[in-house]
Amino acid sequence: MKTKVIIVDDHALFNDGLTLILKEESDYFEVEKQVFDSRQAAYHCLSINPDLVLVDFNMPHLNGLDVVKQLKTLSDKYKIVVISMYAESREIKQFKEAGVDGYLTKTMPALELTSSLKKIMQGEKIFENEMNKKEVFDKDNFFKKYQLTKREIEILKVLKKGHTTEQVAKTLNLSFYTVETHRKNINQKLQFKTKSEFYEFLNNVDLDD
Amino acid sequence: MKTKVIIVDDHALFNDGLTLILKEESDYFEVEKQVFDSRQAAYHCLSINPDLVLVDFNMPHLNGLDVVKQLKTLSDKYKIVVISMYAESREIKQFKEAGVDGYLTKTMPALELTSSLKKIMQGEKIFENEMNKKEVFDKDNFFKKYQLTKREIEILKVLKKGHTTEQVAKTLNLSFYTVETHRKNINQKLQFKTKSEFYEFLNNVDLDD
DNA sequence: CAAAAAATACCTGTTAGCAGGTATTTTTGA
DNA sequence: TCAAAAATACCTGCTAACAGGTATTTTTTG
Structure with missing residues (x-):
């Protein structure tokens, strides 16, 4: 049984990147849907009924927190993990309160991401709070991609x-x-x-x- | 007992600005000396024996780190706070190792600066970086003042x-x-x-x- | 209640930014 | 070496922002 994943990130490039990272572990993860407009997240979650939803933190229209709140009203079945550019304690707190299962940053290496996600699927909760502050945008990844x-x-x-x-x-x-x-x-x-x-x-x- | 302050910054404008900011709280801070040539910092600290030394990060002749090291060999009595243009993790680490009591940025609002300095005088150590920025910000003070x-x-x-x-x-x-x-x-x-x-x-x- | 503070609204002129072009020169890498 | 990428430069037209006003109404408060 593979983990059915939906990725919600308006940033097409990163959305794709994330998909590729998960494809590297295709015996474990299966990206069922890439959602680029956060307003459609709820709809797709209802129709696909995923095991895991990866939500970007900052998006137009509906931001990550709003999406999480919306999804939480729909179901408690799927794990929700926020992927953010920032590791900022105030935001993390808000997401914790909203009931997400993890808060990971875009600065983490791919391998760490997948292993963290696996742990989360096993019930663990992971809140990346690295005080690595200034590296909010992962330089290497970032400048390479863009x-x-x-x-x-x-x-x-x-x-x-x-x-x-x-x-x-x-x-x-x-x-x-x-x-x-x-x-x-x-x-x-x-x-x-x-x-x-x-x-x-x-x-x-x-x-x- | 007011806090006796020496400001070491070759940038006259900012040195003056800092002095004015501290004058706004003249019942707490007393700027004893503005030093514009970092090579004279040690001399003035010895003769004045301040409670607090504010040191600019980048200066000609002797840079901030060198000044800090020099002052540290003279006395452990005064608090040393580095004021820098940008929060850079590598530099912060170096200054931490040199034993400064705080590292603040020039981008911070005046009120945040004075409130941080007060905390430092009470023994707290504050190292400003992008992460704790939002939390250090003194909301009540800020909105009251403005x-x-x-x-x-x-x-x-x-x-x-x-x-x-x-x-x-x-x-x-x-x-x-x-x-x-x-x-x-x-x-x-x-x-x-x-x-x-x-x-x-x-x-x-x-x-x- | 009367004054002060806050909120509302309008007008003009200027500037910075930005979208959507075109186009040449310089640098670089296969 | 030669094509692609990067850097340079110019042009038009539009919009948001902002500075510097004026002025009325509403709310707060001593």
Whole structure:
């Protein structure tokens, strides 16, 4: 009996990545459905009746916490595990209260993830609370996946200081237009939907080598 | 008995700013000396014998870590707190090993800084990183000082979800202009200089009751 | 009750950001 | 070496944000 899994993550790339990781252990996990719109999570859980639901923490429309609460009203049968970019105690507490079975971070290695999930399926509860703070975004994985170039990272570093596009251009001796182009490309790669999202990323990402 | 403070920071503006911040709490802190050349830190500490030394992280000639090591060979009596541009785990570890009492970032609001320093003077050790940021934030103090109104906090809550002024207006059944006015007032009260600052605040502040 | 504080709303002009292009040069790697 | 990737630069048009006002109504509170 394989573990039937539903992945709820609006971020297609990560959703796919997670699916591939679980496929590596296809004798144990079976990804039944990848949900990209959190509002459809409940519907798919009802129709598929999975053993395990992996929910991303920050999503548009319905965030992870809302999804968890919704799923909890539907059934107690499936395990729910939150996968987050942040290991932040306040959020973890909220999810604990909402009754999830685990809170894992996107920074953990694939092997650790699958082994943690197996433990959770056996009834254990795992709340990743590593005080590894600044590595909120897993640098290696992150930059590899999204393929930010050197110049783009350089521009992000200057933006991180609170500078505007024009100030960045002056700092790096570039044309205003060039910096705008780079910003455009960064936004396309990282798919920010709001300015808030962009600045949240900027404030949390570790760009140092 | 006030806390005698020496500030070691080559950056005159920030050195002054820090002094002003501590002057706001002049019944607790007394800035005895502003040192702008890190090579003179030891000399002044010996002659003044302060209770607290605030050391900038990156300075010419002698960097923060070197200053700390030097001071530590002189005396164990005064508390040493490093003030840095960014919270970087590797550096924090080094300073911890050097025996500092705290590592705070320049990005933290003034009130958080003074409240942290007070705690340190009482023997607590505080190492600021992205993880404990949200919790260190002294909510009550903050809102008391800046006197944000109920409506303003309500608007911040909606903005926190990444909504625009227009979306906030719709959500709260207000005119677009009203929300803009509130935002204007918030910005005036909190004195954000850049958008990045505003969003950093928004992403880190705890608005829940 | 009267004054202060808070909340509401409107107006103008400016700037930053961003989406959607085009296009050339430089660098790099198979 | 040559094609792809990266970096550079420009243009238009639109929208959100923001600074600097004014002004009325509602709520709070001494």
